[in-house]
Amino acid sequence: MRRMLIVGAGQSGLQLALGLQAQGYEVTLMSNRTADEIRVGRVMSTQCMFHTALQHERDLEINFWEEQAPRIQGLGVSVAGPVTPLGHPRLVDWVGELDGCAQSVDQRLKMAGWMDAFERRGGRLVIHGATVSDLNFLAERYDLLLVAAGKGELGSLFGRDATRSPYTSPQRALAVAYVHGLAPRLEHPDLEAVRCNLVPDVGELYVMPALTASGRADILFWEAIPGGPADVFEGVTDPSEHLALTLELMEWFTPWEYGRATRVELTDAGGTLSGRYTPTVRDPIGRLPGGGLVLGVADVVVTNDPLTGQGSNSAAKCAASYLASIVEHGDRPFDEAWMRRTFARFWATARHVTKWTNAMLAPPPDHIVRLLGAAGQLPAVAHRFANGFDDPADFENFFYEPDKTAAYLEEAEAAGAAEVAEDAEDAEDGGTDAADVGDAIDTASEAAEQVG
Template identity: 70%
Template sequence: MRRILIVGAGQSGLQLALGLQAKGYDVTVVSNRAPEEIRAGRVMSTQIMFRTALHYERELGLNFWESLAPPALGLGVSVAGNVPGMPGIRRLVDWVGRLDGYAQSVDQRVKMPGWLETFAERGGRLVVHGVTVSDLDFLAPRYDLVLVAAGKGELVSLFARDPARSPYTTPQRSLALAYVHGLGPRPEHPEYDAVRCNLVPGAGELWVIPTLTTSGRADILFWEGVPGGPLDVFQDVEGPGEHLTRTLELLEWFAPWEYGRATAVELTDAGATLAGRYTPAVRDPVGRLPSGSPVLGVADAVVVNDPLTGQGSNSAAKCAASYLASIVERGEEPFDAEWMRGAFERYWATARHVTRWTNAMLAPTAGHVRSLLGAAGGLQPVADRFANGFDDPSDFEDYFFDAAKAEAYVTQVAAAAATRG
């Protein structure tokens, strides 16, 4: 039985560990916190998982909360701006695309402890310890394969930044999120939940995500601010209460259509807020320990995108599924550095589309993209296709990045609509 060590207990690390466990591998997981510590701790992220990522969880029988988490049947986009002669910020664009399969969000404080306990109950070896590079160097000879699925901390230094795939060298957004109870329904679609993305050109974005948290159904209010801009105001916040106050102040000024349903919200718990920033990067997937032993980076450890496009947990799930297939197909052959690079490139064939799209969305919005978003407001097939691109970002290659292709696509859809009408 081949022995595998996974350092990191997030979406990718635990999904991969449970998948390998089901295939008969001897798996050890190292987590820096015990399940009960994670449950009682602070929120760790936003997350919204689309059809493909949810399918990978179902395949492994890990969709424990699917009947409890609110299903998001659509994805909506609003674009804020000023209308000449009218006061305040208004919606210049507003539409909802229907998803081919619903999306769901489960607070990591719910999912990760549950998966950790399941892994241990099924006979997996769980070690609660903060691992250093020297620790890993000591442990590595005892395993056939070592995977680093921790996207933060000292271990990330094992993986050198790949400048050819990493255009940014500084954070592109200031991030601030709050989990809340009491958010009212969107009047445009009160009968169903949808993920909402509000674009404030030049300032940033606001995501509103229905979720399941430790206290039940909730919503995530997630601001992404251009550094130094009017949404970048959370560095000096003192406590969760002030964080929520600033969140709502920004809603009232920059997204009043969302503020109207947020006047009665309250934080879900004392750990329901988070703020920070990080630099998007793609890194060399093979790290070398001081002894020379190779280790393979997983998901955020080697490909970290800004959460602007909601791809973090989706990419983690896809990476885990890809690595699982590569490991099983390797059989009894050694997991050497050459194999590691091949396994990563197999994943990168999917991940590159996420990185290209996310990096494009971080830049000032191109004119043809503004036109595309505007066209979606009057052409439902365009709205639906854009929304489903969050599940399969490779589809954006066919029409999103090139002005001529975007114009041709919209013209084709409009002609078809005119024929039907």
């Protein structure tokens, strides 16, 4: 029986541990905290997992919270316009339907539950903050060492890949609050949806339904441009002050979201989180002092800003990809060539996430402004953009290049006009003129361009 050591008990480390365990491997998992410490600790993330990532959990039968978590059926975008005496108006607002439901489960709940399941199934759980010297000592005792926790000393094992890492400093200051008491969106009160609110020169506010230990909750998540008016959370340690600042920013910059948040309260004393980090891609292989090799997992080697909500999704996809590579390799040595092939297999998916996230961190060019405006008039465009969160590879086809965006919008506008014309033929009063579709798109785009 082949022996595996995994350092890190997050989405990727635990999912991979449980997957290897199910395949008959002898797995040791190292975590710097117990399950109980995680349960009562501070929130760790703003995870929203989409269909493909969730299916990896279903395949392993570890989707324990599927029935309790809110079924997220849509993803919406709002764009704030220039400031007025009354604050920021909304220039763009739409929601696209997801092909498969998404969900968000508080990682305190999920990781603690998975750790318990791993132990129940016979896995060896070691509570210890691993160091480089620990791994150097253990290297000869295991067939493969995988590092799924990159903070602190272990992160130094994996050098920065400058060719894939355009940023050298944090591009957003992050602030999270888990709350109870948020009212539904008036535009779709019966539809659970993630809402992305873009505020030019300020940042983004995400609002997403979630499940936490105390039941259904919502996550309020500011992504503030460093040094901008929403970058106000550094040094704030009091949870009540954190929530008050969150709401103050919402009231001024996203009043349409603040209107449903006037009665919210924190889910618990650990329901806030703030910080910032630099998006970075690293060499996937770490070299130990004694010559042993370790393979980095998920965000240890591909760290993206949470702006596009891909962290847990990429972690789940990495764990599934690595699991397949390990099983397919059989009894052969896990040498450097295999490690590079294994990472390359994951990078084939992860590169799309990195490209899209880095693009979204920059001010939107004109063709993206037009795309977001058109989505408010053409449900097919809203649908495609929303489902890109599940499959970011599709953005290659219509997002990055102005010519591809223009061609796609022309095609979508023609299809929309044809649909309107067909409906009009069936209406006794003649219905809406199909040409109105194009006019509406132009109007929405002109409004959206005001944010530039």
